[in-house]
Amino acid sequence: MTEKTELPEEEYGLTETALDIMHNHLVSKLEVLRAFLTTVFSEAAEAGLTKQDVMSAILRHHDIIGEPNIPSVELPDTAPELYAERANKAETPVEFLARVWGPFEGILHREDLIRLGEDRLIPSLQMFCHRRHLDAEAILPPSIKTKVDEIVAAWTPEEKLAAELWTYRQSNARRRAPK
Incomplete structure (x- = not known):
């Protein structure tokens, strides 16, 4: 069992318990973000949207995850x-x-x-x-691609793999679609 140690409060003003609370809060925000992205990619795939449409949707609706400076x-x-x-x-x-x-x-x-x-x-x-x-x-102002690249850079390997899989499925669906 690990012992909880306190950080020097005069330097940081935070105890380890406060850091645990902040960590849990960030983990819950990440779970909301993952659920949001899963929903966006699923709905986009069903609607037959392009990758650019999905990127725009993510950027336009990022307020769902509660980003503070929106x-x-x-x-x-x-x-x-x-x-x-x-x-x-x-x-x-x-x-x-x-x-x-x-x-x-x-x-x-x-x-x-x-x-x-x-x-x-x-x-x-x-x-x-x-x-x-x-x-x-x-x-x-930044281009949409720049903003998307910043968001994607913060993704976990699993999220990147899911996005690549979705892109692959979309390109196959377009190739197989009747013309």
Whole structure:
């Protein structure tokens, strides 16, 4: 039997019991996440969705697992203002991105900008950053693929195997489907 030792409270403010409670809480969150992903992959397979559809669904519905920093704002159906049609032509792409799209930080992806008609903002911002030796990747919102890669990197080997199996089954189903 292992003896419970206390961590120096003045340094961490946590006893081992508190760490056990936090561990159990995180394990329960992980179980909810696994159940959610299992449901998403099952329903997607039944509906015949593509891998991109599944990745988008995971990103759009991650609030089910109770992530703490999720904004309550939703993306609009149309762009509030287009970069090409901005009133102040002296406004830089970085300023425009912050002013118009800033409230959607955390839920906005590059694909969303393109879908909403902002096809000139991304190249303009990349050129602006290039000319000033700035990192455009740090300023632009991430792509869906980047976010998905971050999520998948945290998966266990079993979860990765389940996703690969699902992808394999989907590709076989598409090949066998009548044309």
